[in-house]
Amino acid sequence: MGLSTFSRGIHPPDMKELSSGSPLKPAKQPSTAIIPLSQHIGAPCTSTVDIGQVVLAGQQIGSAGGFVSAPVHASISGKVSAISVFPMANGRMVPCIVIENNNQNQFVDFEVNKDFMSLSPEELKKKITAAGIVGMGGATFPTHVKLSPPKEKPIDAVLINGAECEPYLTADHRQMIERPADVISGLKILMKVLGVKNGYVGIENNKPDAIEKMTEAAKSESAIKIITLEVKYPQGAEKMLIKAILNREVPAGGLPMDIGVVVQNVGTAAAIYEACALGKPLIERVVSVTGNGIKNPSNLIVKIGTTFSQLIEECGGLNNNAVKVISGGPMMGFAVFSLDVPVTKGTSGIVAMSENQVDATEKHGPCIRCGRCIEACPMGLIPSMLSIYSERSMFEGAKEYHLFDCFECGSCTFVCPAKRPIVQFVRLAKSLVKP
Amino acid sequence: MDATLKKDNLLVSVSPHVKSEESVSRIMWTVCLSLMPALISGVYYFGPRAALVTALCILTALFSELLFKRFVNADSTINDGSAFLTGLLVGLNFPATVAFYIPIVSTFFAIVITKQLFGGLGYNVFNPALMARAFALITWPRAMTTWIEPTAKFIGVDAHTTATPLGILKEDGLDKLMAVFGNASSMYTELFFGHRAGSLGETSILALLIGAAILLYKRYITWHIPLSFLGTAALLAWVFGGKTGLFTGDPILHLLSGGMVLGAFFMATDYVTAPSLKAGQILFGVCCGAITMMIRLKGGFPEGVMFAILIMNCFAPIIDRNFKTKVFGAKKANKDKGK
Numbered sequence: 001m002g003l004s005t006f007s008r009g010i011h012p013p014d015m016k017e018l019s020s021g022s023p024l025k026p027a028k029q030p031s032t033a034i035i036p037l038s039q040h041i042g043a044p045c046t047s048t049v050d051i052g053q054v055v056l057a058g059q060q061i062g063s064a065g066g067f068v069s070a071p072v073h074a075s076i077s078g079k080v081s082a083i084s085v086f087p088m089a090n091g092r093m094v095p096c097i098v099i100e101n102n103n104q105n106q107f108v109d110f111e112v113n114k115d116f117m118s119l120s121p122e123e124l125k126k127k128i129t130a131a132g133i134v135g136m137g138g139a140t141f142p143t144h145v146k147l148s149p150p151k152e153k154p155i156d157a158v159l160i161n162g163a164e165c166e167p168y169l170t171a172d173h174r175q176m177i178e179r180p181a182d183v184i185s186g187l188k189i190l191m192k193v194l195g196v197k198n199g200y201v202g203i204e205n206n207k208p209d210a211i212e213k214m215t216e217a218a219k220s221e222s223a224i225k226i227i228t229l230e231v232k233y234p235q236g237a238e239k240m241l242i243k244a245i246l247n248r249e250v251p252a253g254g255l256p257m258d259i260g261v262v263v264q265n266v267g268t269a270a271a272i273y274e275a276c277a278l279g280k281p282l283i284e285r286v287v288s289v290t291g292n293g294i295k296n297p298s299n300l301i302v303k304i305g306t307t308f309s310q311l312i313e314e315c316g317g318l319n320n321n322a323v324k325v326i327s328g329g330p331m332m333g334f335a336v337f338s339l340d341v342p343v344t345k346g347t348s349g350i351v352a353m354s355e356n357q358v359d360a361t362e363k364h365g366p367c368i369r370c371g372r373c374i375e376a377c378p379m380g381l382i383p384s385m386l387s388i389y390s391e392r393s394m395f396e397g398a399k400e401y402h403l404f405d406c407f408e409c410g411s412c413t414f415v416c417p418a419k420r421p422i423v424q425f426v427r428l429a430k431s432l433v434k435p
Numbered sequence: 436m437d438a439t440l441k442k443d444n445l446l447v448s449v450s451p452h453v454k455s456e457e458s459v460s461r462i463m464w465t466v467c468l469s470l471m472p473a474l475i476s477g478v479y480y481f482g483p484r485a486a487l488v489t490a491l492c493i494l495t496a497l498f499s500e501l502l503f504k505r506f507v508n509a510d511s512t513i514n515d516g517s518a519f520l521t522g523l524l525v526g527l528n529f530p531a532t533v534a535f536y537i538p539i540v541s542t543f544f545a546i547v548i549t550k551q552l553f554g555g556l557g558y559n560v561f562n563p564a565l566m567a568r569a570f571a572l573i574t575w576p577r578a579m580t581t582w583i584e585p586t587a588k589f590i591g592v593d594a595h596t597t598a599t600p601l602g603i604l605k606e607d608g609l610d611k612l613m614a615v616f617g618n619a620s621s622m623y624t625e626l627f628f629g630h631r632a633g634s635l636g637e638t639s640i641l642a643l644l645i646g647a648a649i650l651l652y653k654r655y656i657t658w659h660i661p662l663s664f665l666g667t668a669a670l671l672a673w674v675f676g677g678k679t680g681l682f683t684g685d686p687i688l689h690l691l692s693g694g695m696v697l698g699a700f701f702m703a704t705d706y707v708t709a710p711s712l713k714a715g716q717i718l719f720g721v722c723c724g725a726i727t728m729m730i731r732l733k734g735g736f737p738e739g740v741m742f743a744i745l746i747m748n749c750f751a752p753i754i755d756r757n758f759k760t761k762v763f764g765a766k767k768a769n770k771d772k773g774k
Binding site for chain 1: 444445446447448449450451452453454455457458459461462515554555556557558706707709711712713760761762763764765766
């Protein structure tokens with residue numbers, strides 16, 4: 001093919017046609033927003049409001065709990081009715097601030113800055129930090145931390161991740177089509193903050209319209225290259241994206257900054273633009289509500305804290321044959337146990353799977369050592385041995401097979417003909433041995 | 436039913452939530468299908484008794500698997516197709532004239548002792564079908580080396596016993612073999628189409644290659660084991676196989692005769708008993724080819740494919756342990772296991 005990519009990987013059906021033609025559309029404001037104080041990797045926020053207090057949309061309601069943390073803001077205006085723990089999509093219980101919508105749609109005054117590119121890198125970084133921006137591809141790593149590399153690790157390239165390799169999801173795709181200039185502006189801000197001369201946007205070849213729009217938007221930017229990537233899962237994994245675009249390998253156990261790279265998702269880049277140019281904190285995000293179990297698959301602009309049930313209802317509800325609802329994509333997302341969980345900064349999609357796509361009675365067999373998982377693993381691991389060791393509770397053995405280099409993309413489990421839950425065996429082993 | 440009704444009834448499971456269509460049973464049944472040309476050629480050359488022997492093997496395999504699983508109180512694994520495949524392969528490895536109790540006892544040995552007592556599918560060290568043949572060859576050496584002319588389609592009417600090409604080569608030499616077939620090119624043609632004495636499923640190279648093509652196309656097997664196996668055997672046959680000195684051997688004769696093609700494509704590639712890593716598979720194939728030719732040229736048996744694969748089966752786990760993949764981001768090829 002000649003397109004940039006990484007070694008191995010898999011080709012699951014991408015199913016994106018369900019929602020890729022559906023333009024971004026603001027979702028109805030929720031009557032109640034459940035805003036978690038921990039929507040990121042790192043220290044949870046501390047609430048800065050009290051029960052009964054009236055808050056405006058965009059107002060900070062939780063302050064960062066440390067350097068690796070990000071503040072949270074009210075996504076709607078209204079009264080704080082509760083501060084208590086609520087279940088998240090992944091099943092964890094997290095302290096949340098609940099806001100009852102007063103339907104006044106009152107916003108704090110955003111500090112608009114038309115000439116944002118003339119701000120200093122420090123000022124830009126301050127705005128990004130204050131806006132509570134985190135990686136919106138799903139990892140939710142606070143963005144300002146990535147923008148503060150130690151001196152001994154000079155950064156020379158910023159990558160915008162437009163691969164969107166998870167099946168079904170089209171949120172990044174639609175943003176690249178409808179807001180290409182915002183994404184490019186976000187990238188330019190990132191490049192300025194990091195003092196970097198090379199910017200790249202990597203987009204999988206199954207989104208030709210996005211590639212066209214982004215190329216058009218970046219036409220006058222000689223420092224920015226739009227890279228067409230081969231369609232392959234997990235092309236959007238940070239390490240695989242860097243390998244495909246720059247042919248550099250993040251060292252095992254290391255970070256992209258170790259090889260001079262910062263990667264941000266398309267949605268994050270757009271949010272960075274909004275934070276710096278419009279003064280708007282991260283209070284809404286694009287969510288693909290899709291899957292064969294959803295009546296009208298759509299790409300919605302959603303206020304953080306809106307529940308899954310409301311969004312599903314807005315998309316016509318679940319089909320009769322829907323049995324499973326996933327937060328995120330089907331390869332790495334969580335199956336939710338309840339639809340009353342809120343959208344957070346990292347919720348890229350809500351995917352409803354129908355009965356015929358799910359075999360609830362499926363049993364897994366023994367490993368027949370066919371080696372398909374080895375051919376699929378983007379990290380060059382031997383997933384079969386990881387699963388066998390873990391299954392036998394020989395977790396130290398799994399460690400010898402580079403257990404902690406697995407980032408749980410699920411490629412091995414996708415291809416396994418014995419239907420072994422290899423990733424789950426890996427998670428089990430990881431939780432029971434020290435790195 | 437609407438969204439609110441569904442709320443309390445969601446299915447929760449771990450990611451990934453999508454899986455490929457591939458399954459163990461689909462693989463096994465496809466391999467069975469790919470062996471049908473070989474079975475048909477066996478029936479064509481050796482008559483209906485070939486089909487009967489194979490059917491007996493398959494039935495015994497299924498019955499033994501069922502019986503064992505019942506005995507140990509485990510779920511039946513008949514549907515995964517692996518027992519059927521073992522039975523089919525055992526059948527293809529027998530002479531069509533063999534007495535009926537021999538394939539029955541041998542197949543029982545393959546399923547119960549070689550496969551199930553080692554832990555069942557995925558845990559057996561040795562290829563069950565080859566163990567059945569080895570067991571039969573050692574237990575009933577006469578019956579297992581009594582071959583009939585392929586032209587004797589109607590058994591009992593004019594069934595002539597004869598020797599296999601490799602048997603003639605071993606006992607009487609190349610000149611005698613040439614005399615049997617007339618000349619070299621007609622020998623190659625007869626061998627390619629399978630018009631020779633031998634195990635009922637091993638003789639027709641054409642039929643076996645059709646099956647192998649299916650497996651390669653479906654990517655159920657890759658070139659690594661068959662090519663390294665056949666390549667090594669051909670090279671050694673050419674270098675050491677001649678009577679008149681080095682580099683005078685006939686590699687084509689060796690490739691087309693015995694169980695070489697059946698073994699290289701269908702037996703040595705057995706997932707469970709071969710290495711998983713490609714580099715290891717090449718070493719495995721090279722060793723299989725080398726041992727086969729050592730037995731054929733210097734050993735007491737005319738044919739060595741079976742023993743070569745069984746010997747290498749023992750080494751498969753240790754080969755896998757010593758060939759490592761290049762872990763993404765690791766500095767060197769991953770030799771530092773256990774760090």
